[in-house]
Amino acid sequence: MSTVTKLSPGAWLISLPFQGEHEIVGSYLLAGNNELALIDPGPCSTLEPLLASIREAGFEPRDVTHILATHIHLDHAGAAGSLMRHMPKAQVYAHTLGAPHLLDTSKVVASATRIYGERMQLLWGDIEPVPYERLRVIDDGDTLNVAGRSLNVHYAPGHAIHHIIFFDAQSGELWAGDVAGVRLPGIDYVRPPTPPPDLDLEAWSGSLDLINRLQPTTVYMGHFGPTTDVPRHLERLREKLYTWGEFVLNAMRSGQTEAQILLLLIAQTEPELRQVTGNDAYALKRYEIATNYAMTVQGYMRYWRKRHPERLSGSIHKLKKAENERIE
DSSP states (O other), X not given: OOSEEEEETTEEEEEEEETTEEEEEEEEEEEETTEXXXXXXXXXXXXXXXXXXXXXXXXXXXXXXXXXXXXXOHHHHTTHHHHTTTOTTOEEEEETXXXXXHHOOHHHHHHHHHHHGGGHHHHHOOOOOOOGGGEEEEOTTOEEXXXXXXXXXXXXXXXXXXXXXXXXXXXXXXXXXXXXXBOOTTOOXXXXXXOTTTXXXXXXXXXXXXXXXXXXSEEEETTTEEESOHXXXXXXXXXXXXXHHHHHHHHHHTTOOHHHHHHHHHHHHHHHHHHHHTSOHHHHHHHHHHSOXXXXXXXXXXXXXXXXXXXXXXXXHHHHHHHHHHHO
């Protein structure tokens, strides 16, 4: 299958074969005024397919001038450091809160290793730092003139504290990273990606309000591709963010362990996806690759404990009791 899809004049979607699956992790290529920009280059494990896809689009990787990160999670920007050897002209642009972790990747690597263990290399490949002189820090309100476009930078936290979006007001196109959720091609189903440690429902809802105010004609997701039915899409995401969150909260309050909550959430929410897909087991697998249930639960549990411990009042002793029983 082709890994490159032309979206509009000077814009392409690149499908990166993450865990052997296409149309789950995407990168975006912009071209104009003798410049090439990559938005979210993806993990280093898909670096070679990324380079091949740039050539398939008719360009050379060495001519890329800008690498823009919506946020620094490994599936979006893990390859940034390694790409410096292949893209000698490129500067990397990241939010002020995320940029330090591109310079010094030790904390990101340590955190990811605790989660993924021996699967780290398979999933993400090498995680190399970006040289100081090739990193540019950007923040809310900045404007980037790249690849013949004027991209407005907007701070959009909720999924991650260092998340930004890029909006081309002239064309109406908006590159949303993960803040617009996960919806795989051909499936009318939006799923909230809520990994730890930065999940913030209030901030995320504010970011969705921001996108609605910008009134983009098209929103491009990292997972995966474009949506033009923007208000409906965002409201469906908002509804799931809160209903899934309340479900996890109620399970925590009743004393359920993380493992129990995981099974309960799957039992509660998976039937809807099964119905939408005609009980397609392959579609379930692909959504799980894009945003898995285990990290979804971990993100919500951390959010409630960190942001709203008062809503867990009276449930702490139940959690401790359940955990003790599990250990015994």
